[in-house]
Amino acid sequence: xxxxxxxxxxxxxxxxxxxxxxxxxxxxxxxxxxxxxxxxxxxxxxxxxxxxxxxxxxxxxxxxxxxxxxxxxxxxxxxxxxxxxxxxxxxxxxxxxxxxxxxxxxxxxxxxxxxxxxxxxxxxxxxxxxxxxxxxxxxxxxxxxxxxxxxxxxxxxxxxxxxxxxxxxxxxxxxxxxxxxxxxxxxxxxxxxxxxxxxxxxxxxxxxxxxxxxxxxxxxxxxxxxxxxxxxxxxxxxxxxxxxxxxxxxxxxxxxxxxxxxxxxxxxxxxxxxxxxxxxxxxxxxxxxxxxxxxxxxxxxxxxxxxxxxxxxxxxxxxxxxxxxxxxxxxxxxxxxxxxxxxxxxxxxxxxxxxxxxxxxxx
Numbered sequence: 368x369x370x371x372x373x374x375x376x377x378x379x380x381x382x383x384x385x386x387x388x389x390x391x392x393x394x395x396x397x398x399x400x401x402x403x404x405x406x407x408x409x410x411x412x413x414x415x416x417x418x419x420x421x422x423x424x425x426x427x428x429x430x431x432x433x434x435x436x437x438x439x440x441x442x443x444x445x446x447x448x449x450x451x452x453x454x455x456x457x458x459x460x461x462x463x464x465x466x467x468x469x470x471x472x473x474x475x476x477x478x479x480x481x482x483x484x485x486x487x488x489x490x491x492x493x494x495x496x497x498x499x500x501x502x503x504x505x506x507x508x509x510x511x512x513x514x515x516x517x518x519x520x521x522x523x524x525x526x527x528x529x530x531x532x533x534x535x536x537x538x539x540x541x542x543x544x545x546x547x548x549x550x551x552x553x554x555x556x557x558x559x560x561x562x563x564x565x566x567x568x569x570x571x572x573x574x575x576x577x578x579x580x581x582x583x584x585x586x587x588x589x590x591x592x593x594x595x596x597x598x599x600x601x602x603x604x605x606x607x608x609x610x611x612x613x614x615x616x617x618x619x620x621x622x623x624x625x626x627x628x629x630x631x632x633x634x635x636x637x638x639x640x641x642x643x644x645x646x647x648x649x650x651x652x653x654x655x656x657x658x659x660x661x662x663x664x665x666x667x668x669x670x671x672x673x674x675x676x677x678x679x680x681x682x683x684x685x686x687x688x689x690x691x692x693x694x695x696x697x698x699x700x701x702x703x704x705x706x707x708x709x710x711x712x713x714x715x716x717x718x719x720x721x722x723x724x725x726x727x728x729x730x
Contacts, residue, residue, distance in 0.1 A: 402485050402488060402500070402544070402547050402548050402551060403547055403551065404493075404496075405488075405497045405500045405501075406497050407497060407500060407501040407504075407505075407551060407552070407554055407555045408554045408555055415553060415555065415557040416557070417558055418505070418506035418510075418556060418558075419506065420506050420658070420661055420682075420726060421507055421726065422441040422726045422727065422728050423440050423726060424442070424717075424725045424726075425658060425723070425724055426717065426722060426723040427604045427648070427651045427655045427718075427721045427722040427723075428595060428596065428718035428719065428720070429596075429651075441728060442713045442714060442715055443713070444711040444712070444713055444727075444730070445712040445713075446706070446709050446710075446711060446712075447709065447711070447712050449709065451710070451712075452712075455701065455703065456670065456672075457672060458672065458701065459672060460672065460675060460698055460699065460700045461671075461672045461701045461703065462669060462671045462675060462677040462689060462691060462702050462703070463669065463670045463671075463703040463710075464667045464669050464703065464704045465668050465670050467667065468666060468667045468681040469619065469666050470665070472662075472663045472664065472665050472683070473616065473619070473620070473662075473663075473664050473666065473680075474512065474513050474560040474662050475510075475511070475558070475560065475657060475660055475661060475662040475664075476510070476511060476513060476612075476621060476622045476657035476660050477512060477514050477515065477562075477621060477623050477657075478513075478514065478624040478626070478627050478653070479514075479515045479516075479517070479623065479625055479626060480515065480516055480545050480548070480549075481516075481517060482543075482544035484545075484627045484628050484631075485548045486544070487628050487630070487631075487639065488500055488548070491639070491644075495644070499637070499639075500548070500551060500552070502644075503552075503637070504552045504556045504559070505555060506658075508654070509636070509653070509654040510654060510657035510661075511653070512556060512558055512560060512657065512662050513559075513561075513562065513623060514559065514560070514562065515561075515562040515623050516539070516542045516561060516562065516563055517542065517563075539561070539563065542563075549561065558663075562621075590602075590647070590649070591629045591633050591635070591638065591647055592638075593648050595651075599648075601648075601719075601720035601721070603647075603652075604648050604649075604651070604652045604721065605692070605694065605720070607649050607653070608652055608656075608692050608722050609692070612656045612690075613678060613690075616666055616678050619666070622656060624636050624649065624650075629650075635649070635650070636649055636653055637650055638650075652722055655690075655723070655724045656690060656722065658688070659680060659688035659689065659690045659725070659726060660688070660690075661682050661688070662683070663682070663683035664681065664688065666679075667679045671691075675692065675693060676691070676692035676694075677689060677690060679704070684728075684729060685730075686726065686727050686728045687727045688724065688725065688726050688727065689704075689725045689727075690723070690724055690725075691715070691717055691723045691725070692722050692723075693717045693719065693722075693723065694720060695720070696719045696720075697716065698717060699715070699716055699717075700714070700715050700716075700723075701713070701714055702714075702715060706730060711730070713727070
């Protein structure tokens with residue numbers, strides 16, 4: 368019979384601890400499933416580091432496995448003159464960044480997190496439990512970095528960053544289960560942001576209202592279990608992109624989904640089926656967006672021709688990311704980004720009826 372295991376949490380409070388110490392095990396009864404048993408890094412004693420974001424393009428046309436396996440290398444850049452870029456502004460399938468980024472940074476892409484979600488994750492068998500928990504925040508997985516604690520956070524919410532203030536720390540007292548999971552994730556992602564549904568006590572720069580989730584364009588069960596490449600899959604992605612992700616970015620808010628577990632809500636991002644897990648079409652759209660909207664990114668004014676939808680962002684590492692919605696068949700899209708007194712042109716293959724994230728490095 369396994370006895371009680373004593374361990375310590377290396378953190379100075381949750382919010383301060385999000386960017387710092389690793390998490391070990393708490394005291395747990397024998398055989399009890401605990402989210403604190405999850406191991407998302409090889410060495411939980413090591414100081415957490417910011418993730419290395421992969422470059423290249425991924426899209427929503429396939430599921431999570433393909434999101435990782437089909438990642439492409441960064442497309443080559445062709446330097447062109449300002450005049451060349453202007454001439455191509457109205458060319459078919461062209462996306463051009465036309466203005467500098469806004470002042471306010473976006474902390475990333477995320478989801479509402481509840482104690483029930485933590486229970487569902489903790490109940491998974493190992494090694495699947497640790498793999499799923501890691502995937503949700505890993506840069507080569509769903510890459511989520513913003514978590515709204517509790518339910519019904521579509522109104523004003525308080526952004527809790529890496530701060531040791533007693534006021535902010537006290538706001539987390541009502542969320543012990545979620546706090547435990549965030550402690551685990553902090554080992555992998557020291558850039559996590561937490562939204563707590565309380566009255567605003569910060570200035571406007573610290574307050575966000577997550578985008579409200581709209582009705583599903585297809586029946587709930589079909590939306591939840593839609594297969595990649597089907598019409599139902601692309602319908603869900605289409606509505607999520609325009610009504611949730613693009614709408615939130617345009618308002619200067621982090622896109623935040625209203626539910627994590629699809630088994631509890633048809634708007635959920637993650638489907639658990641026995642020992643298997645997969646992102647729903649909604650979850651895949653959020654994962655693709657999260658690759659482009661990295662914490663600290665700033666939206667840039669962008670012009671897209673024809674029926675394309677696009678948003679471009681300046682990343683804090685100096686690189687740029689572009690989200691492209693393609694409602695038609697597979698085609699080549701031209702991206703034009705300013706680079707001093709010239710432009711850089713990239714050509715990217717985008718899948719049919721999909722959201723594509725293109726991550727470009729600094730130059």
